[in-house]
Amino acid sequence: MIKLPKYSIGTGDRFAHQGAAQLKACIMAAELGVDVTPVWNKSYREHTIVGSVPADTRKAANAAVAKTGWNKPYFVDADHINISNVDHFMDSSDFFTLDVAQYIGQKAAEAELNTFITEAEKLCGDIKLKYIDAPIAITSELVREVAEKYLQAIIEAAKIYAKIVDAKGAGNFVTEVSMDETAAPQTPAEMLIILFAIARAGIPAQTIAPKFSGEFHKGVDYVGDPLAFAKEFYSDVAVVEYAVKNFGLPQNLKLSVHSGSDKFSIYGHINAALKAFDAGVHLKTAGTTWLEELIGLAEVGGEGLEIAKEVYSQSFNRYDEMCAPYAAVIHIEREKLPKPADVNKWSSNDFAAALRHIQSEPRFNIYLRQLLHVGYKVAAEMGDRYINALEKYEETIGEQVTENIYTRHLKPVFINK
Ligand SMILES: [Zn+2]
Numbered sequence: 387m388i389k390l391p392k393y394s395i396g397t398g399d400r401f402a403h404q405g406a407a408q409l410k411a412c413i414m415a416a417e418l419g420v421d422v423t424p425v426w427n428k429s430y431r432e433h434t435i436v437g438s439v440p441a442d443t444r445k446a447a448n449a450a451v452a453k454t455g456w457n458k459p460y461f462v463d464a465d466h467i468n469i470s471n472v473d474h475f476m477d478s479s480d481f482f483t484l485d486v487a488q489y490i491g492q493k494a495a496e497a498e499l500n501t502f503i504t505e506a507e508k509l510c511g512d513i514k515l516k517y518i519d520a521p522i523a524i525t526s527e528l529v530r531e532v533a534e535k536y537l538q539a540i541i542e543a544a545k546i547y548a549k550i551v552d553a554k555g556a557g558n559f560v561t562e563v564s565m566d567e568t569a570a571p572q573t574p575a576e577m578l579i580i581l582f583a584i585a586r587a588g589i590p591a592q593t594i595a596p597k598f599s600g601e602f603h604k605g606v607d608y609v610g611d612p613l614a615f616a617k618e619f620y621s622d623v624a625v626v627e628y629a630v631k632n633f634g635l636p637q638n639l640k641l642s643v644h645s646g647s648d649k650f651s652i653y654g655h656i657n658a659a660l661k662a663f664d665a666g667v668h669l670k671t672a673g674t675t676w677l678e679e680l681i682g683l684a685e686v687g688g689e690g691l692e693i694a695k696e697v698y699s700q701s702f703n704r705y706d707e708m709c710a711p712y713a714a715v716i717h718i719e720r721e722k723l724p725k726p727a728d729v730n731k732w733s734s735n736d737f738a739a740a741l742r743h744i745q746s747e748p749r750f751n752i753y754l755r756q757l758l759h760v761g762y763k764v765a766a767e768m769g770d771r772y773i774n775a776l777e778k779y780e781e782t783i784g785e786q787v788t789e790n791i792y793t794r795h796l797k798p799v800f801i802n803k
Contacts, residue, residue, distance in 0.1 A: 387557040388480060389638055390592045390668070391459060393660075393800050394423040396646070397791065398465075398672025400432060400762050401679070402442050403776045405450025407784035408675060411791035413454060420801050424456075425481055427463035427670060430471045431711055436766045440464065444478035461560060465670075466567070469546050476553040481560040483595070483642075484546045487568040489539035498541065502533050506582055513578065515624035517662060522575045522625070532579040539565065540580070544587040556590075562668070564595035566644040567714065571597045574621035578629065585633035593668045595642040596622060602645035604715050605673050605759040606752050607745070608652045616655035623663045640666040645715055647671035648743050653798035660800075669799055671791075673759045677741060678790045680758060682783030683775060684737035690779055691734050693765075693772060698754070699726030701761030712760045718753045743794065 397408040415422050426447045444462050464475030466485040506529045512521035584591050600610020630639050646669040683690035701708050739749040765772045
């Protein structure tokens with residue numbers, strides 16, 4: 387079976403030009419003895435907005451690997467796919483994130499439910515987990531509740547998995563099950579029952595993406611109580627470890643943290659949990675790299691800065707259109723967005739300082755950052771003008787991309803002691 391290594395980072399790359407710069411960050415980590423496997427992820431939603439196809443992601447990943455001489459594993463993730471769009475990704479992906487969030491809450495057929503509940507009966511009782519003070523209490527009421535809410539979603543995940551096996555053969559790809567794009571977080575007790583259901587359905591999941599408590603808005607810091615997150619994360623890691631031992635799931639099964647970029651206030655806790663349990667994690671990021679492209683363009687001034695300003699003013703003027711696909715995962719206070727007329731007067735340094743994720747910088751604007759995060763459609767519409775600028779200013783942009791992935795992501799999550 388193709389195995390996803392212990393530490394991995396999802397490195398989305400909207401315009402498929404930053405692969406080598408992203409990989410450079412992984413090379414820097416490897417030089418310190420910490421292997422973090424790059425996984426280029428791109429969802430159907432992103433492909434649709436950018437106007438790219440999955441084969442482009444594979445091509446860019448292979449090119450980045452060839453260019454840098456990376457000789458360790460890497461993957462291309464069909465991110466958040468479902469049964470209706472998975473076919474587009476069969477040839478180019480070796481990692482599939484099965485998104486079954488839309489089925490959460492749909493009740494499975496009564497017979498299916500009853501069989502599951504009978505089989506899950508053996509989970510009932512107090513389960514003591516490593517490092518977790520209070521045991522997890524599984525009751526038959528909880529089993530029924532979780533089955534009614536999640537069993538149908540797992541049945542659907544098994545259908546997608548079977549379809550991929552038909553096309554690619556079992557063991558030739560990594561499987562992730564994602565449930566993050568839903569309203570309510572899953573508790574560790576629910577996770578345990580869900581993992582039992584996944585194992586029972588024969589899905590060899592190597593990563594599982596729950597919805598954690600708190601808000602994971604795109605491209606900005608965690609919103610919530612970091613200590614409460616830490617408690618939940620430790621419990622989830624312990625649950626995963628328990629599920630591997632007891633349910634026969636793959637040994638390397640680990641948590642996947644979606645919308646994982648820029649969550650500075652919880653990275654220390656994630657890092658500590660990984661060390662405590664000797665566990666792995668997959669940190670999924672995407673748009674944080676596209677924002678570094680804009681920062682790099684702003685930095686070079688001239689036409690680069692003009693492009694960055696234009697992306698902002700159009701995103702501002704087409705606010706609803708840009709935000710709609712991401713409504714659940716952004717939080718923008720509109721009145722705190724600067725007016726395009728003011729932004730148009732900014733220097734390179736002003737623009738970069740407003741956008742770059744340095745929280746101590748007084749000019750940093752969390753709302754501008756989120757709006758630009760979802761405003762990549764504007765750049766896509768610029769076509770060659772945008773792509774040519776990426777190529778012309780590759781060096782400055784690449785420095786921003788590498789620095790962001792290495793210093794603000796790999797270091798705090800995987801490297802710091
Ligand atoms: Zn996700």
